[in-house]
Amino acid sequence: MRILVIGNGGREHAIIAKLAQSSRISKIFCAPGNAGTALLADNVAIGVSEQEKLAQFAIEQSIDLTVVGPELPLLEGIVDQFEELNLPIFGPQKAAAIIEGSKTFAKDMMQKYNIPTGKYQAFTNSKEALTYVRQEGAPIVIKADGLAAGKGVVVAQTLEEAEKAIIEAMDDKIFGAAGDQVVIEECLIGQEVSLMAFVDGKNVAPMVVSQDHKAVFDGDKGPNTGGMGAYSPVPQIAGEVIQQAIETIIHPMVDAFQQEGIHYKGVLYAGLMITDEGPKVIEFNARFGDPETQVVLPRLKTDLVDVLLAVVEGRLGDLQIEWSDSAAVCVVMTSPGYPGSYPNGLEVTFPHRLNDHTVVIHAGTQEKNGRVITAGGRVLGVTSLGNTLQESQQRAYETVKQIRFEGAHYRKDIASKAIH
Structure with missing residues (x-):
């Protein structure tokens, strides 16, 4: 093929x-x-x-x-x-991908079909949005309605932060047209989990779950990024809770698309918060997550070609998909300054040999005259497999320390939530 x-x-x-x-x-x-x-x-x-x-x-x-x-x-x-x-x-x-392209569309669908998510309001006027957050108070979440490369979400801990986020998105247009409308949501408390599923229009095949690290600094501090690393499995979240999410969120969403006359095929990604009241949706995406894919696909035992073709041809129900018990950890290395402005063109050097359990996934790189140079905020993802998360984490960081480029930044606590 x-x-x-x-x-x-x-x-x-x-x-x-x-x-x-x-x-x-x-x-x-x-x-x-x-x-x-x-x-x-x-x-x-x-x-x-x-x-x-x-x-x-x-x-x-x-x-x-x-x-x-x-x-x-x-x-x-x-x-x-x-x-x-x-x-x-x-x-x-296109009609199905709008689940990611418009936060308002997604929230309206969830409300209509009783899919658990946080309380929300959408605004196209910044004065009205400011009035609403002053009523609701903080912490509160401000989201640009459109695509903002994973950076259009601010979890505001104070009213000042919330007001600043609204003004920057709606008045200063830091996300361009994506911020013409904002969605303001209640701040859900709990642990985040990424649940992706293969969908062929009616059949659903959930993938193994993973957890992404959005904040730029250790301890989940600093601004959100497109993702600083991920790991899978997520042992601190009970299997029954994930099963509940599949039954109350993934299946109902696919059914909802059918009710709306929209044929959804591909990957449906649910970013979930595991709250005291059970799993709730933070966001939906219409494709593989990044960096979640870097830890989920290495655990897939079934030939990926077979899975993709089953989705495209509408025969996912006939396929038994198998996953390995191994653990995977991905540590993202970023350019200095990311998620703010950052330089491009920094030369990257790699160790002569990688251990057999590790792969270096390129993100923002280019080849120039036989050298690899940086060409983006997130430069590389170092993914390691092991029998345990601890083993995978150790292997990933051993390799990260051997990769060099000027000002390279990475979090030092990827997967630690699941280990300690």
Whole structure:
């Protein structure tokens, strides 16, 4: 089989690393890719939003399956365009991807179909939004309605922080049009868990759960990022609680799409808060999470190609998906200054040899004259497998310490919540 993966981040490199293990695959392409994907696939200089060029490439190269990594092309309708041309593609159509593209749409769907989530109000006027937070008080959560690369959410501990977040999003436009509308939510208390599921329109196959670390500094301090690392499994969350989330959140959401006449296929990602009242939804995404994919896919025992094709062809119900008992930890290394402004073009050096249980997933990298240089905020994700989280964590940090680039930043407590 010949496969095209769209995207240039860590998630796409992780997907390609898993696909490369399949005996069914003869060739992988990645558009546009990064320095890491180039080691396993042919990078193609086509941007994620260049739909017509991507479709043309898929036709010319006789691509058997296209896999969409990031949310932007999904929301721009790439799946719809490929399907019109009878090109097999993994990912939800535009009408389904809006679950990620609009926080208001997602919250309205949850309210309509009684899917547990926090209390909320949406605003298009900053004065009204400010009035509302002054009534509600802090802590409170401010979210830009549209896509903001994982950075459009502020968990405000004080009224001042909440007011600042509203003004920055709505008046100062720091997220552009994504902040024209904001959603203000009650602050849910508990532990966060990422639950992803394969969905073929009606059948649901949940993946193993993981936990992401959003804040930039140790101890969950500092501003939110696109993700500083992740681990799987999440032993401190009981299996029954995850089962409850599958039954009260994932299945009802897929049913809700059917009721709305929307065929949802691809990955449905639920960011959950495990509260005293049970699991509640913080957000939905319409694709594999990043960095969660880096720890979930290494635990998949079933051939990923078989799973993706079962989703695309609507036969997920016939497939028994197996997962390994091993533990995985991913530590993200970022450019200095991230999630604020940061330099690009810093040279990255790697150890001569990695241990057999570790893989370095490239995110914001490029190759230039035979060298790897930084080309983004999140530069690399170091993922290690082990029999226990402690073993995986130790292996990941051993490798992180051997990778060098100027001002490299990483959290030193990824997975510690589950170990101590």
